[in-house]
Amino acid sequence: MTNPNQKSFPVTWDQFHRDSRALAWRLAGMGTFDAVVAIARGGLVPAAIVARELNIRTVETVAVKSYDHQNQGGIQVLKAISQPVLDLARNGGKILIVDDLVDTGSTARVVREMLPGAHFATVYAKPKGRELVDTFITEVSQDTWIFFPWDLDVAYVAPISGGTD
Ligand SMILES: O=P(O)(O)OC[C@H]1O[C@H](OP(=O)(O)OP(=O)(O)O)[C@H](O)[C@@H]1O
Numbered sequence: 224m225t226n227p228n229q230k231s232f233p234v235t236w237d238q239f240h241r242d243s244r245a246l247a248w249r250l251a252g253m254g255t256f257d258a259v260v261a262i263a264r265g266g267l268v269p270a271a272i273v274a275r276e277l278n279i280r281t282v283e284t285v286a287v288k289s290y291d292h293q294n295q296g297g298i299q300v301l302k303a304i305s306q307p308v309l310d311l312a313r314n315g316g317k318i319l320i321v322d323d324l325v326d327t328g329s330t331a332r333v334v335r336e337m338l339p340g341a342h343f344a345t346v347y348a349k350p351k352g353r354e355l356v357d358t359f360i361t362e363v364s365q366d367t368w369i370f371f372p373w374d375l376d377v378a379y380v381a382p383i384s385g386g387t388d
Protein backbone atom coordinates (compact mmCIF):
# COMPACT_ATOMS: atom_id res chain seq x y z
CA MET A 224 0.00 0.00 0.00
CA THR A 225 2.72 2.44 0.98
CA ASN A 226 6.51 2.40 1.36
CA PRO A 227 8.95 4.11 3.76
CA ASN A 228 10.24 6.44 1.02
CA GLN A 229 6.84 8.02 0.64
CA LYS A 230 5.74 11.10 2.53
CA SER A 231 2.57 10.74 4.49
CA PHE A 232 -0.44 13.07 4.22
CA PRO A 233 -3.05 12.00 6.79
CA VAL A 234 -6.48 13.59 6.36
CA THR A 235 -9.03 13.89 9.19
CA TRP A 236 -12.80 13.78 8.72
CA ASP A 237 -12.96 17.53 9.48
CA GLN A 238 -10.35 18.33 6.88
CA PHE A 239 -11.89 16.04 4.30
CA HIS A 240 -15.30 17.63 4.83
CA ARG A 241 -13.78 21.11 4.50
CA ASP A 242 -11.84 20.19 1.36
CA SER A 243 -14.91 18.51 -0.20
CA ARG A 244 -16.97 21.62 0.58
CA ALA A 245 -14.26 23.76 -1.02
CA LEU A 246 -14.58 21.56 -4.11
CA ALA A 247 -18.35 22.08 -4.08
CA TRP A 248 -17.88 25.86 -3.83
CA ARG A 249 -15.59 25.80 -6.85
CA LEU A 250 -18.01 23.64 -8.84
CA ALA A 251 -20.97 25.83 -7.86
CA GLY A 252 -19.66 28.54 -10.18
CA MET A 253 -19.73 26.19 -13.16
CA GLY A 254 -23.44 25.84 -13.76
CA THR A 255 -25.97 23.16 -12.88
CA PHE A 256 -25.04 19.49 -12.99
CA ASP A 257 -27.78 16.97 -13.84
CA ALA A 258 -26.11 13.96 -12.23
CA VAL A 259 -23.04 13.01 -10.23
CA VAL A 260 -21.10 9.80 -10.87
CA ALA A 261 -19.01 8.68 -7.88
CA ILE A 262 -16.01 6.45 -8.52
CA ALA A 263 -16.35 3.76 -5.84
CA ARG A 264 -15.22 3.43 -3.31
CA GLY A 265 -13.11 6.49 -2.49
CA GLY A 266 -15.28 8.86 -4.51
CA LEU A 267 -18.45 7.98 -2.61
CA VAL A 268 -17.73 10.29 0.35
CA PRO A 269 -16.83 13.48 -1.56
CA ALA A 270 -19.64 12.77 -4.06
CA ALA A 271 -22.19 12.67 -1.23
CA ILE A 272 -20.90 15.96 0.18
CA VAL A 273 -20.81 17.68 -3.23
CA ALA A 274 -24.27 16.33 -4.17
CA ARG A 275 -25.68 17.71 -0.93
CA GLU A 276 -24.09 21.14 -1.41
CA LEU A 277 -25.10 21.46 -5.07
CA ASN A 278 -28.51 19.79 -4.67
CA ILE A 279 -27.77 17.07 -7.22
CA ARG A 280 -30.35 14.32 -6.66
CA THR A 281 -29.26 11.83 -9.32
CA VAL A 282 -26.26 10.01 -7.87
CA GLU A 283 -24.67 7.14 -9.81
CA THR A 284 -21.64 4.95 -9.14
CA VAL A 285 -18.96 3.31 -11.25
CA ALA A 286 -16.58 0.72 -9.79
CA VAL A 287 -13.18 -0.02 -11.29
CA LYS A 288 -10.36 -2.19 -10.01
CA SER A 289 -6.70 -1.90 -11.01
CA TYR A 290 -5.15 -5.13 -12.16
CA ASP A 291 -1.86 -6.30 -10.76
CA HIS A 292 1.01 -4.99 -12.93
CA GLN A 293 1.92 -8.51 -14.04
CA ASN A 294 -1.65 -8.83 -15.24
CA GLN A 295 -1.39 -6.32 -18.12
CA GLY A 296 -1.61 -3.28 -15.82
CA GLY A 297 -5.15 -2.80 -17.05
CA ILE A 298 -8.36 -1.90 -15.31
CA GLN A 299 -11.39 -4.09 -14.70
CA VAL A 300 -14.84 -2.50 -14.64
CA LEU A 301 -16.71 -4.12 -11.74
CA LYS A 302 -19.83 -1.95 -12.02
CA ALA A 303 -20.64 0.04 -15.16
CA ILE A 304 -22.51 3.34 -15.36
CA SER A 305 -26.26 2.74 -15.68
CA GLN A 306 -27.96 3.21 -19.05
CA PRO A 307 -30.23 6.08 -17.89
CA VAL A 308 -27.19 8.13 -16.86
CA LEU A 309 -25.36 7.30 -20.12
CA ASP A 310 -28.52 8.36 -22.01
CA LEU A 311 -28.69 11.57 -19.98
CA ALA A 312 -25.09 12.35 -20.99
CA ARG A 313 -25.80 11.50 -24.64
CA ASN A 314 -28.80 13.82 -24.64
CA GLY A 315 -26.74 16.77 -23.45
CA GLY A 316 -27.06 16.38 -19.69
CA LYS A 317 -24.23 17.83 -17.62
CA ILE A 318 -22.50 15.04 -15.68
CA LEU A 319 -20.07 15.50 -12.79
CA ILE A 320 -17.61 12.67 -12.05
CA VAL A 321 -16.16 12.74 -8.52
CA ASP A 322 -13.25 10.83 -6.99
CA ASP A 323 -11.25 11.38 -3.83
CA LEU A 324 -7.93 11.70 -5.68
CA VAL A 325 -6.09 11.23 -8.91
CA ASP A 326 -2.65 9.62 -8.69
CA THR A 327 -1.25 8.05 -11.89
CA GLY A 328 -4.47 8.96 -13.72
CA SER A 329 -5.26 5.42 -14.87
CA THR A 330 -8.64 5.32 -13.10
CA ALA A 331 -9.54 8.78 -14.39
CA ARG A 332 -8.54 7.87 -17.95
CA VAL A 333 -10.84 4.84 -18.02
CA VAL A 334 -13.86 6.59 -16.48
CA ARG A 335 -13.42 9.64 -18.71
CA GLU A 336 -13.71 7.37 -21.75
CA MET A 337 -17.11 6.22 -20.49
CA LEU A 338 -18.37 9.81 -20.26
CA PRO A 339 -16.30 11.93 -22.67
CA GLY A 340 -18.09 15.23 -22.07
CA ALA A 341 -18.32 15.01 -18.29
CA HIS A 342 -16.63 17.31 -15.78
CA PHE A 343 -14.05 15.38 -13.71
CA ALA A 344 -13.43 16.60 -10.14
CA THR A 345 -11.27 15.29 -7.32
CA VAL A 346 -10.40 16.61 -3.89
CA TYR A 347 -6.67 15.83 -4.19
CA ALA A 348 -4.36 15.44 -7.18
CA LYS A 349 -0.82 14.25 -7.79
CA PRO A 350 1.22 15.64 -10.72
CA LYS A 351 1.03 12.54 -12.94
CA GLY A 352 -2.77 12.61 -13.04
CA ARG A 353 -3.45 16.32 -12.67
CA GLU A 354 -3.99 16.96 -16.39
CA LEU A 355 -6.88 14.49 -16.41
CA VAL A 356 -8.82 16.44 -13.77
CA ASP A 357 -10.89 19.52 -14.58
CA THR A 358 -11.20 20.72 -10.98
CA PHE A 359 -9.34 19.76 -7.80
CA ILE A 360 -8.58 21.43 -4.48
CA THR A 361 -5.15 20.39 -3.19
CA GLU A 362 -2.09 19.07 -5.00
CA VAL A 363 0.37 16.80 -3.21
CA SER A 364 3.70 15.55 -4.55
CA GLN A 365 3.89 12.27 -6.45
CA ASP A 366 5.87 10.63 -3.61
CA THR A 367 3.15 11.41 -1.04
CA TRP A 368 0.66 8.80 0.16
CA ILE A 369 -2.68 10.25 1.21
CA PHE A 370 -4.31 8.51 4.19
CA PHE A 371 -8.07 8.99 4.24
CA PRO A 372 -10.04 9.17 7.50
CA TRP A 373 -11.92 5.94 6.74
CA ASP A 374 -8.57 4.12 6.63
CA LEU A 375 -7.27 5.61 9.91
CA ASP A 376 -7.71 5.10 13.65
CA VAL A 377 -6.55 7.12 16.67
CA ALA A 378 -3.26 5.58 17.81
CA TYR A 379 -0.19 6.26 19.97
CA VAL A 380 2.63 8.13 18.27
CA ALA A 381 6.21 8.29 19.56
CA PRO A 382 7.49 11.76 20.59
CA ILE A 383 9.59 13.73 18.10
CA SER A 384 12.60 13.37 20.45
CA GLY A 385 12.45 9.63 19.85
CA GLY A 386 11.72 8.70 23.48
CA THR A 387 8.96 6.33 24.44
CA ASP A 388 7.01 8.67 26.77
O1 LIG B 1 -4.94 7.73 -10.44
P1 LIG B 1 -4.83 6.29 -10.05
O2 LIG B 1 -3.42 5.80 -10.02
O3 LIG B 1 -5.73 5.39 -10.84
O4 LIG B 1 -5.27 6.19 -8.51
C1 LIG B 1 -6.40 6.86 -8.00
C2 LIG B 1 -7.44 5.88 -7.56
O5 LIG B 1 -6.88 5.02 -6.54
C3 LIG B 1 -7.75 5.00 -5.42
O6 LIG B 1 -8.77 4.02 -5.57
P2 LIG B 1 -8.51 2.46 -5.37
O7 LIG B 1 -8.40 1.81 -6.73
O8 LIG B 1 -7.35 2.25 -4.44
O9 LIG B 1 -9.85 1.88 -4.74
P3 LIG B 1 -10.81 2.47 -3.60
O10 LIG B 1 -11.41 3.74 -4.15
O11 LIG B 1 -11.82 1.41 -3.43
O12 LIG B 1 -9.97 2.72 -2.37
C4 LIG B 1 -8.40 6.36 -5.42
O13 LIG B 1 -9.65 6.32 -4.73
C5 LIG B 1 -8.60 6.63 -6.90
O14 LIG B 1 -9.82 6.10 -7.37
Ligand SMILES: Nc1nc2[nH]cnc2c(=O)[nH]1
Binds near residue numbers: 324326367368369
Ligand atom coordinates in the same frame (compact mmCIF):
# COMPACT_ATOMS: atom_id res chain seq x y z
N1 LIG C 1 -5.44 6.10 0.12
C1 LIG C 1 -4.78 6.31 -1.05
N2 LIG C 1 -5.10 5.60 -2.13
C2 LIG C 1 -4.41 5.86 -3.27
N3 LIG C 1 -4.52 5.28 -4.50
C3 LIG C 1 -3.59 5.85 -5.29
N4 LIG C 1 -2.88 6.78 -4.61
C4 LIG C 1 -3.38 6.80 -3.35
C5 LIG C 1 -3.06 7.56 -2.16
O1 LIG C 1 -2.16 8.43 -2.13
N5 LIG C 1 -3.80 7.26 -1.05
Ligand SMILES: [Mg+2]
Binds near residue numbers: 262265322
Ligand atom coordinates in the same frame (compact mmCIF):
# COMPACT_ATOMS: atom_id res chain seq x y z
MG1 LIG D 1 -10.80 4.86 -5.83
